[in-house]
Amino acid sequence: MKLLQVLFLALVQLLGSSRGDDTRVWGPGLELADRLPLNARYFFVESRDGAGRIVPQQYRVLFKGHSRIGSCRVKIEQIDRVDGSSIIRYKLMETCWNVEIHVLLGERHLGQSPYRFEGKLYTENCYCPQAPLEDWMEQIGCPSEDVQINSDLIPFRAVNFSSLRPRIIQQYDKPGSVSLCNYVVKDNQIYRTCYGRYTGFKMYMDAILLSLARKTLLPDMELFVNLGDWPLVTKGGHRRTTGPYPIFSWCGSEDTFDIVMPTYDLVEASLEAMSRVSLDMLSVQRKGVPWEEKVPKAFWRGRDACRERLDLVGLSQQHPDLVNASLTNFFFFRDEEKKYGPKVAHISFFDFFDYKYQVNVDGTVAAYRFPYLLGGSSVVFKQASKYYEHFYSKLEQGREYLPLKRDLSDLIENIQRARQQDDEMITVRDNAKAFVDQHLLPRSILCYSGLLFKEYSRNIVSPVQILPGMEQASQPGTSSYCECDSVEGNNHDEL
Ligand SMILES: *[C@@H]1O[C@H](CO)[C@@H](O)[C@H](O)[C@H]1NC(C)=O
Ligand SMILES: *[C@@H]1O[C@H](CO)[C@@H](O)[C@H](O)[C@H]1NC(C)=O
Numbered sequence: 001m002k003l004l005q006v007l008f009l010a011l012v013q014l015l016g017s018s019r020g021d022d023t024r025v026w027g028p029g030l031e032l033a034d035r036l037p038l039n040a041r042y043f044f045v046e047s048r049d050g051a052g053r054i055v056p057q058q059y060r061v062l063f064k065g066h067s068r069i070g071s072c073r074v075k076i077e078q079i080d081r082v083d084g085s086s087i088i089r090y091k092l093m094e095t096c097w098n099v100e101i102h103v104l105l106g107e108r109h110l111g112q113s114p115y116r117f118e119g120k121l122y123t124e125n126c127y128c129p130q131a132p133l134e135d136w137m138e139q140i141g142c143p144s145e146d147v148q149i150n151s152d153l154i155p156f157r158a159v160n161f162s163s164l165r166p167r168i169i170q171q172y173d174k175p176g177s178v179s180l181c182n183y184v185v186k187d188n189q190i191y192r193t194c195y196g197r198y199t200g201f202k203m204y205m206d207a208i209l210l211s212l213a214r215k216t217l218l219p220d221m222e223l224f225v226n227l228g229d230w231p232l233v234t235k236g237g238h239r240r241t242t243g244p245y246p247i248f249s250w251c252g253s254e255d256t257f258d259i260v261m262p263t264y265d266l267v268e269a270s271l272e273a274m275s276r277v278s279l280d281m282l283s284v285q286r287k288g289v290p291w292e293e294k295v296p297k298a299f300w301r302g303r304d305a306c307r308e309r310l311d312l313v314g315l316s317q318q319h320p321d322l323v324n325a326s327l328t329n330f331f332f333f334r335d336e337e338k339k340y341g342p343k344v345a346h347i348s349f350f351d352f353f354d355y356k357y358q359v360n361v362d363g364t365v366a367a368y369r370f371p372y373l374l375g376g377s378s379v380v381f382k383q384a385s386k387y388y389e390h391f392y393s394k395l396e397q398g399r400e401y402l403p404l405k406r407d408l409s410d411l412i413e414n415i416q417r418a419r420q421q422d423d424e425m426i427t428v429r430d431n432a433k434a435f436v437d438q439h440l441l442p443r444s445i446l447c448y449s450g451l452l453f454k455e456y457s458r459n460i461v462s463p464v465q466i467l468p469g470m471e472q473a474s475q476p477g478t479s480s481y482c483e484c485d486s487v488e489g490n491n492h493d494e495l
Contacts, residue, residue: 022048025103025111028140028443029089033101034117036140037215038442039091039124040077040274042282045103045110046085054084056287057105061088064114065099065121068481072096072121077274080287082377082433087282091274095481096121119485124271126482127475129188129217133454136216142447148393149452152259153459156246161222161462168224168245169195172232179227180247181205184466185453186220188213191470194227201227204264206473208449211271214475216450220464221457223248229364231258246456251365254386261452262390262445265368270442279349281440284375285433288353291377291426298381298415299355300325301347304333304340305363308383311408312361313340322415324355353377356425357415360401361408362387371440374400374432379425381414390448391439400432 027043028036046054058078065072073093080086088103097120103113122128130136138144165182172178172195179196183205190209194202205225212218226232226249233244233256249258262270269280300312304327316325326344330337337343349369352358353376360370360380366387373380380401397403402418404411418425438444 022052023105023110025113030101030103030111030115032140032443033099033115033121034119035130035136036443036446037122037124037126037128038273039271040089040280040282040442041092042087042089042442043103044085044087046083047105047110056080056084056086059086059088059110060102060104060106061090062102062104063090063096063099064102065096067094067096069094072099075274079282079285081285082287083430087285089274089282092121092123095123095126095483122482122484123478124211125214125476125478126484127214128482128484129213129215132217133212133219133450137447137450137454140443140447142443142451144451146448146451148260148390149448149455151393152252152452153455155244155257156259156456156459159246159456159460159462161460164245164462165222168247171245172224172247177228178232180232181225181227182222182467182470183209183225184222184464184470185209185213185218186464186466188217190473191466192473193467193470196227199227201264202473204267207271208261208267210473210475212446212450212453215446218453219457221453221460222462222464223456225249226258231256231365233257250368250389252388252390253365254388259452259456260388260390262448263368266371266389266440266445267449270445273442279372281371281375281436281442284350284372285377285436286350288350288377291356291429294356294378295324295354296356296419297321298323298325298357298359298411299352299378300359300361301328301344301352302361302367302369303327303329303363304331304336306332306361308361308406308408309363310336310340312359312411315408315411319412322412323359325359357381357418359383359404359408359411366392371436375436375440377429379418379429380432381411383408394439395435398428400428400435402428 025045029041029043045059047057049055061076063072063074075091077089078086099117099121101115103110172180175197179198181192181194181202183192224247226247231249231253233247235255244257247258248261250263252258252260269277273280312325316323328346356378358373358378358380360367360373360382362385366389381404382401383404384406
C-alpha cells in the first residue's frame with residue numbers, strides 16, 4: 001500500500017512536469033517590457049493537459065524590482081479567454097528598474113520565468129524615446145509592410161506642401177462642416193493649427209503622436225488630419241478639379257482617397273487600457289457564456305444613425321425568435337420612434353456575447369465597434385459597406401466574419417443557415433480571434449501608426465517647418481519618475 005502510494009505520487013509528479021513543458025508563455029509584456037512601455041503591458045499563458053487541451057489555470061505573477069519609492073508596485077489582471085488561455089496584463093505605478101517578473105503556476109516557474117530586465121521599465125507617460133522610428137519598430141517586431149498603407153500612399157508619392165498647403169486650407173476651411181488640423185512633427189515635438197468649429201477630437205491625434213514620440217524618435221513630417229466622421233477627399237472623377245490631397249482620416253471609403261489610420265477609439269483603447277478605458281481589445285476577449293449556452297439569435301443595440309439600423313429593428317420585430325435588436329436612442333429618426341421603439345436601456349457591451357451572432361451595421365460611417373465584435377466570443381455578420389477602417393482589407397468574408405447585403409435582406413436566411421452549421425460558426429469565431437491577436441492588439445496599433453508615418457514622411461518633398469501661429473501639443477506632465485537611460489541613436493542634441 002505504502003509503495004503504491006509512493007509510486008502514485010511519483011507518477012503525479014511526472015505528469016505534472018511533463019505538463020509543465022507544454023506551457024507556453026509569450027507576448028510583448030515579457031519579451032518587450034523595456035522596449036514597449038504601455039499603460040497595460042500584456043502577455044499570454046496557456047497550459048495544456050496530457051491530452052493536449054488548453055486548461056484554464058490561475059497563474060501567479062510576482063514582480064521584483066525597485067522604484068523611486070521603494071519596491072516596484074504593479075496592478076495585475078488575469079483575463080481568461082474563450083480557448084482556455086489567459087491574458088496577463090500589468091500596469092506599473094512608477095518607473096521600475098532591476099525588474100524580475102516571475103510567472104508561476106503554484107510554485108513552478110513557467111516559460112523562461114524569471115524574466116529579468118537590465119534597463120528601466122518606464123511608465124507609458126515617460127518621455128524617453130529609445131531609438132529612431134525604423135529601429136524601434138524593428139526591435140518591437142513590427143511588420144515592415146502593409147497592404148493598406150501601400151495602397152493609400154500610391155497617389156501621394158511626392159507631397160509638396162509649399163504648393164498643397166494653401167490649397168488644402170482654402171478648400172477645407174469650412175468651419176461649420178469640416179474640422180481639420182495641420183500638424184507638424186519636428187525634432188520629435190508636435191505642433192498644429194486646427195480649422196473648424198469642433199476640434200475637440202484633436203486630442204486623439206495628439207495622443208497617438210505624443211505616445212509614439214515618448215517611445216521613439218519620429219521622423220520630421222507635416223500632415224493634415226480630418227477630425228470629422230466622413231472621409232473628405234472624394235475621388236469624384238470629372239467633378240474633382242484639384243488634388244487629390246493627402247489627408248489622414250479614421251475612416252476610409254471606396255470613393256475617397258483619404259489615408260486611413262487606426263480609429264481614435266482603437267488608439268485610445270490601446271493607450272488607456274487599465275486606466276480610462278474598460279472596453280479594449282484584450283478585455284473584450286474575456287471568456288463569457290460558453291458557446292453551447294449562448295442564445296442562438298443575432299443581437300444588436302445602438303443609435304439610429306442610419307436607415308438600415310431601423311430596418312434591423314424591423315426584422316427583429318418580425319422574427320423575435322432569430323433577432324434581438326433594439327435602439328438605445330432616437331435622434332435622426334425621432335418621428336419613427338413609435339414604429340421602431342420603444343428605445344431600450346444600454347446594456348454592457350460584454351453582455352452582447354450572451355448571443356451567438358452579432359450584427360455589424362454602419363453608423364454614420366464604419367461602425368467602430370467592429371474590432372470589438374471580432375474580439376468577442378460570438379460570430380459577426382457584417383453589412384456590406386463602402387466604409388472601412390485600417391484593417392478591413394486583411395479580412396476575408398466567410399473566414400473571419402459572414403457578409404450581409406447592404407439592405408440586410410439576407411440576414412434571416414443567414415441566421416437560419418448559421419444555426420445549421422454550428423461547427424463552421426465556431427471556426428469563423430476562432431479565425432476572428434486569431435485575426436485580432438495578429439492585427440488589432442495594442443502593439444499592432446502602434447506598429448501600424450509607426451509604419452504609416454514612416455512611409456508617409458518619406459514622400460514629403462517640401463521642407464518641414466513649424467509654421468507661424470502653430471500651437472505645440474505638449475507632453476503630459478507626469479508624477480512618475482522618468483529619468484531616462486541613455487537614448488540610443490539619438491542625433492537630436494537638443495533633446
Ligand atoms: C514645391 O512647390 C514649390 C511651389 O510651387 C516649388 O517652388 C518647389 O520647387 C517645389 N519643390 C519640389 C521639391 O518640387
Ligand atoms: C432581448 O435581449 C434583452 C437583453 O439580453 C433581453 O432582456 C430581452 O428579453 C430579449 N428580448 C427577447 C424578445 O428575447
